[in-house]
Amino acid sequence: MKRWTVGLSVSLVLFVAGCADPADTDGDLVNGWAAMAAPTVPKPAAGECWTYSGDADKLAVGPDLVEVECSQPHASETFHVGEFTGPVGGRTTVPTGADLTDAFAACQSEANNFLGGDWHDGKLVMRILPPSTKQWNGDARYYRCDLIEVSDDTYTISPRTSGLKDTLRGNRPVEIGCVKVATDSGGGIEDFVPTKCDTLHNGEYTGTFYSPDARPYPSDAAARRTLLQPGCKTIVARFLGLTDAQFDDNKQISFAWSTATPARWNYGDRTARCYLMLEGKLSVSRSLRANGNVPI
Known part of the structure; x- marks a missing residue:
């Protein structure tokens, strides 16, 4: 394999040296093409659903959280995605504790609009999910707002096969x-x-x-x-x-x-x-x- 690689390189040099520039090129092998962009962390979107095993208060971004169709049994639904900005977005570590205050306020407002009522009135847990450390180090600055239906006050997850939108309107099925x-x-x-x-x-x-x-x-x-x-x-x-x-x-x-x-x-x-x-x-x-x- 090494001999084949070297032989190909020599042949290519000889070919370039012995021929005129091909039409519509400038003689540069990359022909002025821009370098590939640096890889970015995929950003989640509202309307995505996720499987998870465990209680709702421990649900976190990681390999145990797997995206599935919302018509399939799932634990968590993303209803809003926001961005960390300002000093919090400039941190070198993933925000925790009081640094999530603004994100929580945004998630709560969005949740109540999404559901049609105060999410606390539902059999629900609302979670703020910042990126993982690896994602944060890759310049991800988003946060996810997720809702999870639970079957008791100790946050036992109750899997769903449909979305939660408007479930605190009308007959309020999750109340x-x-x-x-x-x-x-x-x-x-x-x-x-x-x-x-x-x-x-x-x-x-x-x-x-x-x-x-x-x-x-x-x-x-x-x-x-x-x-x-x-x-x-x-x-x-x-x-x-x-x-x-x-x-x-x-x-x-x-x-x-x-x-x-x-x-x-x-x-x-x-x-x-x-x-x-x-x-x-x-x-x-x-x-x-x-x-x-x-x-x-």
Whole structure:
């Protein structure tokens, strides 16, 4: 092979030296052609769907995330793609934490428009997916906004075979409604599992509380209670059609909340989903919206 390569090169030199320039060329072997552009990282697009195994909060760009047709079982759907700009885009490392604040705000706005309502009201997790380190080093500066349907409050993925657009409009098929409150042997809450309201259940989603300011995540349980309990109490009371004072007289219904993770809180998801819960072994097979203090 080496002899063939050398022989070809010699023949080519002799040919060029012994012949005139071919028509429409300038004698330069590349004939003025521009050099090939440097390779770029492919940019994702809205409308792409992805398979993944694991829980929704650990979903990340990498070999475990594989693009498929949205009509095929998938875990995640890209609904918007944005760009990191300014100081964040100029970083030498992939943005994390508070550096994702602007991207989160953009994703949240786009998600609510895409779905037709606040994504927190759905059986959904919204994820911001910046490039991998390798992609960032290859000058990728995009971020993906993905939505994942889940089957419980611990982010178990519920695979879909259709897109999520407009699923919080009309009959709102992905809306969180009634839930079964899963508890451990000591009565501690382990999960809120969405279920149909015409089946027996002991809880119901009533709305999402938003922190009134950009305070850091209240890592102390007492601090979380101080912040979240009054807000969720009001949300639950209004759902029932009561004032806070009237709700204080209700002996059959209490409430609880599910807070965004510290990482999500840090970049702007300063929220808690608020749930009413029936006391003891009480259960119902209907919604309790506007039930007031009527006995269960």
